[in-house]
Each structure stands twice: as C-alpha cells, then as structure tokens.
Amino acid sequence: MRPSHRSTALALLISAAATGTLTLWGVAAAPDSVRTPLAWGAGAAAVLLSVCVAVAVHTLGTARRLRAQLAADAERFTSETSRLVSSSAVEAQRFTAETARIKGAAAAETARLVSEVRAENERIASAAAAEQARLGVTVDRLTARATRAETERSAAIAACANAAGRMQALSTSMLADLREMEHRHSDESVLGDLLHLDHRTAQAGRLADSIAVLTGARSGRRWAKPIVMESILRGAMGRIGSYQRVRLHSTSDVAIAGHAAEGVMHALAELLDNAANFSPPTAEVHVYVEEVPAGIVITVEDSGLVMSEVQLRRAEKAVSADHQDLTNLSGTRLGLAVVGRLARKHGLTVSFRPSARGGTGALMMLPQELISRASTPAAPAARNAADAGAAVPAQAADPTTAPAEPEPSHGSAAGQDRTDAAPAARPAAGSDAPASTPAAEAERPGSPVDSVSESTGGVPEFGESGLPKRRRGRTLAAAEARTGNVTPGGADHPRARTTDPKVQAARFSTFSKAVRANSPLPEGNTR
Missing domain, CATH: 1.20.5 (Single alpha-helices involved in coiled-coils or other helix-helix interfaces)
Structure with missing residues (x-):
C-alpha cells in the first residue's frame, strides 16, 4: 500500500x-x-x-x-x-x-x-x-x-x-531611205525586196524600242496630234512578222493621245507577236476593240497554247505596273516585261484569260486620260511614220470581216497573189492622196523638224567631255531632208508619184509574192 x-x-x-x-x-x-x-x-x-x-x-x-x-x-x-x-x-x-x-x-x-x-x-x-x-x-x-x-x-x-x-536612229534613217527607194524604183523584184527590207527594219526598230524601254531610255516619239485607233492597230501589225494572220475587228472612231500613241502601239505589237508566236502557223489572231466606261479595251485572242493558272498569274505579274524586276528575263522573253514597263508609264491595264477560240486572250485597257475624240485626228501611216519604226501592213478587203487565207508554203507562193498582205495603212507607191499624218505635219513650214534645224543653226553643240552633242530629232530631220520631204526652207516638195493603175497593181503583186516567198520567222518567245 x-x-x-x-x-x-x-x-x-x-x-x-x-x-x-x-x-x-x-x-x-x-x-x-x-x-x-x-x-x-x-x-x-x-x-x-x-x-x-x-x-x-x-x-x-x-x-x-x-x-x-x-x-x-x-x-x-x-x-x-x-x-x-x-x-x-x-x-x-x-x-x-x-x-x-x-x-x-x-x-x-x-x-x-x-x-x-x-x-x-x-x-x-x-x-x-x-x-x-x-x-x-x-x-x-x-x-x-x-x-x-x-x-x-x-x-x-x-x-x-x-x-x-x-x-532607233539607224532604223528610222533606214526606213526613210527605203521609203525614198520604194518611190524611186518601179521594178517589181526590186520593189518587193525593198518592201521586205522595210518590214524587217520595222521589226528591228521594235526590238530597239524594247531595249530602250527596258533600259529606261527614251522610246519612240511623241506625236503632235491624236492618232486614230485604226492607225494604232495597223501600226502594231506592221511591227510583227506574222502580220498576215492578224484580223482586226474595230469600228471605234476614237483616237489615242499623241504622247501615248507610240507606247500603246508598241505594247499592242508585243501582245500580237506573243499571240502569233504561240499559235499554229495557219491560225489567225483576232483583235477586238471595245469602248467601255473606263476607257478602251483591246482584246487579242489566239487559238494556240492554253496557259495554265500558274502561267496566267506569272504573265499578269510580268505585265503588272508594280513589277519591275528584270533579273529573271531571258533573251527570248522580253515582250511581257516591255508591256509591263509601258503599262506603268502610260497607266495601261493588261490581263490574261483563256480565249473562247481555244488559246489565250490578252486584254489591254486604255484609260480615259489617253483617249481623245478629236473631230479630225491625225492618222499616221507606217511609211509616213518611219521615225516611229512601224511598217504597217493592211488588207485590201475590210479588215473587220474578211479573214485571210492561211500562209502558203514557200513552194506554192510563186504563182499566187494576195492583196491582203499589201501595206495600205500608209500611202502606197503611186498613191496620189497621202493621209494627213504627223510625219506630214512635220513636213509643213513651222514643224518640229524646222524648229530643230533652226535651233541648231548648223553649229554643233559640245558636251562636258568636249565631244559633239547630238540633238534629239536631228537624225529624223536629216533623213527627211535627204528623201526630199523637208527642205531647209521648210517648203513642201511633193514626191513624184505614178498614177498608173497597172504600176500600182504590179507593185502590190510584187510585195505579196515577196512576203509569201520570204515569210519571216518568229522573232522569239515572249510568253
């Protein structure tokens, strides 16, 4: 216890x-x-x-x-x-x-x-x-x-x-010399050769203009007066090799402002050459002109190769006003780049679409700023517009309704005549009534040619390097003076032209045979 x-x-x-x-x-x-x-x-x-x-x-x-x-x-x-x-x-x-x-x-x-x-x-x-x-x-x-x-x-x-x-100056001078020779010679073989050389020189002038456009140099000339649409179309035809296959469908009476006429003609020539080169040799290329509220639409349709969506986008990029890259160009694909430069310069709009004829259609719209409706616009012909480098072919029948037959081969061309290949947009040899053209205006007293001669006064100008400096337009003035179109005093001396219908018919027959016998080859691909 x-x-x-x-x-x-x-x-x-x-x-x-x-x-x-x-x-x-x-x-x-x-x-x-x-x-x-x-x-x-x-x-x-x-x-x-x-x-x-x-x-x-x-x-x-x-x-x-x-x-x-x-x-x-x-x-x-x-x-x-x-x-x-x-x-x-x-x-x-x-x-x-x-x-x-x-x-x-x-x-x-x-x-x-x-x-x-x-x-x-x-x-x-x-x-x-x-x-x-x-x-x-x-x-x-x-x-x-x-x-x-x-x-x-x-x-x-x-x-x-x-x-x-x-x-450009050389082709202009050569065209003037050829024009003078065509009026001097009446022999059929000589005249045919001269007309063939005239056409080839016009194509060389277009190539020179293309190089000038791509390098940013001065291209072509500025006309003093508006140019009618018919002359624009024929001038573009005359700058391509296969102009016989081009068919015009235009009833428009509008005119293009003089400062842009050369650029429009050049761009249209590139599109026509593009269509002709990428279509069969016997196929026709049709050109339509339509007036729309925004301006004028020129449609070039062929029945050749159909471009894919990628190719269409690439082509539209090449001709767009913002596209300025030339690093991807080849020696045979310059046309679309030239069209793009000209479109940017003149405010043109170019587009592509599949054609109802089975090929490709190119549409070029000219804005209202470039369109003139003057009562008597100047109508330049290829011969009188030699300084523009255009040799314009024409058709004897109505170009809007009469299609041309396919190009004959070299072997069958000897005994056939084709008047639809004769150059009629300019006064032919032996014509008595030349059209009122800018070149004809230049031959009158007080024209720009006279002003050039007067401004120079025969005294050469010298640049900073001490070498003689050539004034613009003097080559053309000298060529015109040599051919008798312009005299130092500014007086007109009309050329002696034959009025014999037989001579005229013989000349056109010779030209037709020469064209068929020397059908120009395509100058290169531009697509």
Missing part, C-alpha cells in the same frame, strides 16, 4: 476508535428514552468526523507529495536549462566558426570567378575586335565589289540605252 493511503487509513482508524468510544460512553450514560436516537446521531457524527479526518490526512499527504515532486521537477528543469544554455553556447561558437569559414570560402571563390570572368571578357573582347576588323575588311571589300558591280551595271544599262538609241 502506498504511504499516503496508509496514513489515511491510520487516521481513519484512530478517528473511528475515538469517536466510537465517545459515542458508546454517551449512549450508555444517556437515559433510556433518548438512547436510541442519540445512538444513531452520535454514530452518524462519528462516521462523518472520521471521514473528514481521513480526507484531511489524505489531502495533506497529497500536497506534501506534490510539493516534493514540484521541487524535483524544478531542480531537473534547472539542470536541463543549464545544460541547454551550455549546449547553445557551444553551437553558437560552432556556427560562428562555420559562418566565418563559409564567408572566407565564398570570398575566395568570388574572387576566383571574377578573375576568370574578367579574363574571359578580355579574351572575348579581343576576339570580337579581331573578328570585327576582319568583317570590316570583308564588308568594305563586298561594298566595293557591289559598288563596282552597280557601276558596271549602270554603265552596261547606259551602253544598252545608248545602243538602243542608235539603233
């Missing part, structure tokens, strides 16, 4: 014995009448007193035990606190030492890394400087090479432009 319980039991026993003794004595001494109630009351009081004494003793023992335990716990806590304080001091010293060690190691590592980074930066900077110097030398070399290439390119383009200008 635990000590506290023993003391409690002992106290209960003592108190019970004492209270029991007293209760027994009191009951024995009391009278008999109150002895029983007294016994019960005294017994209950004795029991209660004994319990109270036992509880008090137990409480005192428990308190004493708790005080002893508390004292022991306090002593143990004090010793544990002392131990923890000493351990904390030791840990603090160790942490301080470790912190100092880590700081020292970090400082040393930082110094090492900083030195390595500085050394690497210096190495990179020196390598970058050397590389930059090397790249600078390379860039300077490439810049010099590019500058030299650009200079050579500009010089080549300038040389091409100069050569094109010389070719």
Whole structure:
C-alpha cells in the first residue's frame, strides 16, 4: 500500500476508535428514552468526523507529495536549462566558426570567378575586335565589289540605252531611205525586196524600242496630234512578222493621245507577236476593240497554247505596273516585261484569260486620260511614220470581216497573189492622196523638224567631255531632208508619184509574192 493511503487509513482508524468510544460512553450514560436516537446521531457524527479526518490526512499527504515532486521537477528543469544554455553556447561558437569559414570560402571563390570572368571578357573582347576588323575588311571589300558591280551595271544599262538609241536612229534613217527607194524604183523584184527590207527594219526598230524601254531610255516619239485607233492597230501589225494572220475587228472612231500613241502601239505589237508566236502557223489572231466606261479595251485572242493558272498569274505579274524586276528575263522573253514597263508609264491595264477560240486572250485597257475624240485626228501611216519604226501592213478587203487565207508554203507562193498582205495603212507607191499624218505635219513650214534645224543653226553643240552633242530629232530631220520631204526652207516638195493603175497593181503583186516567198520567222518567245 502506498504511504499516503496508509496514513489515511491510520487516521481513519484512530478517528473511528475515538469517536466510537465517545459515542458508546454517551449512549450508555444517556437515559433510556433518548438512547436510541442519540445512538444513531452520535454514530452518524462519528462516521462523518472520521471521514473528514481521513480526507484531511489524505489531502495533506497529497500536497506534501506534490510539493516534493514540484521541487524535483524544478531542480531537473534547472539542470536541463543549464545544460541547454551550455549546449547553445557551444553551437553558437560552432556556427560562428562555420559562418566565418563559409564567408572566407565564398570570398575566395568570388574572387576566383571574377578573375576568370574578367579574363574571359578580355579574351572575348579581343576576339570580337579581331573578328570585327576582319568583317570590316570583308564588308568594305563586298561594298566595293557591289559598288563596282552597280557601276558596271549602270554603265552596261547606259551602253544598252545608248545602243538602243542608235539603233532607233539607224532604223528610222533606214526606213526613210527605203521609203525614198520604194518611190524611186518601179521594178517589181526590186520593189518587193525593198518592201521586205522595210518590214524587217520595222521589226528591228521594235526590238530597239524594247531595249530602250527596258533600259529606261527614251522610246519612240511623241506625236503632235491624236492618232486614230485604226492607225494604232495597223501600226502594231506592221511591227510583227506574222502580220498576215492578224484580223482586226474595230469600228471605234476614237483616237489615242499623241504622247501615248507610240507606247500603246508598241505594247499592242508585243501582245500580237506573243499571240502569233504561240499559235499554229495557219491560225489567225483576232483583235477586238471595245469602248467601255473606263476607257478602251483591246482584246487579242489566239487559238494556240492554253496557259495554265500558274502561267496566267506569272504573265499578269510580268505585265503588272508594280513589277519591275528584270533579273529573271531571258533573251527570248522580253515582250511581257516591255508591256509591263509601258503599262506603268502610260497607266495601261493588261490581263490574261483563256480565249473562247481555244488559246489565250490578252486584254489591254486604255484609260480615259489617253483617249481623245478629236473631230479630225491625225492618222499616221507606217511609211509616213518611219521615225516611229512601224511598217504597217493592211488588207485590201475590210479588215473587220474578211479573214485571210492561211500562209502558203514557200513552194506554192510563186504563182499566187494576195492583196491582203499589201501595206495600205500608209500611202502606197503611186498613191496620189497621202493621209494627213504627223510625219506630214512635220513636213509643213513651222514643224518640229524646222524648229530643230533652226535651233541648231548648223553649229554643233559640245558636251562636258568636249565631244559633239547630238540633238534629239536631228537624225529624223536629216533623213527627211535627204528623201526630199523637208527642205531647209521648210517648203513642201511633193514626191513624184505614178498614177498608173497597172504600176500600182504590179507593185502590190510584187510585195505579196515577196512576203509569201520570204515569210519571216518568229522573232522569239515572249510568253
């Protein structure tokens, strides 16, 4: 039994014995009448007193035990606190030492890394400087090479432009000489050869004009008056090799502004040549002229190769006004690029679509700004427009309704006549009524030719290099003067022209035979 319980039991026993003794004595001494109630009351009081004494003793023992335990716990806590304080001091010293060690190691590592980074930066900077110097030398070399290439390119383009200008002047002069020879010679064979040379020279002039357009040089001439659409169409026909296959369908009476007539004629000639080269040799090329609210639409339709969607997009890109890249051009594919340059210059719109005839249709729209409805516009003929480089063929029948027969072979051309191949857009040899043309206007007093002669006065001009400088238009003026069209005084000297119908018929027959016997080959692909 635990000590506290023993003391409690002992106290209960003592108190019970004492209270029991007293209760027994009191009951024995009391009278008999109150002895029983007294016994019960005294017994209950004795029991209660004994319990109270036992509880008090137990409480005192428990308190004493708790005080002893508390004292022991306090002593143990004090010793544990002392131990923890000493351990904390030791840990603090160790942490301080470790912190100092880590700081020292970090400082040393930082110094090492900083030195390595500085050394690497210096190495990179020196390598970058050397590389930059090397790249600078390379860039300077490439810049010099590019500058030299650009200079050579500009010089080549300038040389091409100069050569094109010389070719234009030469073809103009040659056309004037051929025209004069055609009026002087009446022999059929000679006249046929001259007309053939005239046509080939006109094609060479178109090629020179194309080179001039691509190089940005001056191309063609500016007419003083509007040119009727019929003359534009025939002038374009006269600049291609297969003009016999072209059929015109036009009833328009509009005229094209003089400053744009040459460009429109040239662009139309390229489209016609394109259609003729990419269609069978016996197929016809049809030209339609339609007036629309936005201007004039000229449609060229052939029955040759059908262009795919990719080819149509490529062709429309080539003739678009924004397309100026000539790096992908080949020697035989210049036509669309020329058309694109002319479209950009004159505001033309060119598009392509599949033709109802089975080939490809090219549509060229002329804006209203280029259209004139003058009451008496000038109608240039190919002969009188020799300075424009156009030898215009015509048909004896109505060109809008009479299709031409397929080109005969060389073997069957000897005994056949074809009047539809005779050049009628200009006055033929022996014609008595020449049309009113810009060239004819130039032959009148006060014309630009006279002004050129008067402005020069026979005194050559010199450029910065000290070499003689030629004025524009003097070649044409000199050619016209040699052929008798323009005199120094500006007076008109009409050419002597035969009016004999037999001579005229013989000349046209000779030209027809010469054309069939010397059918020109296609000049190259332009698609």
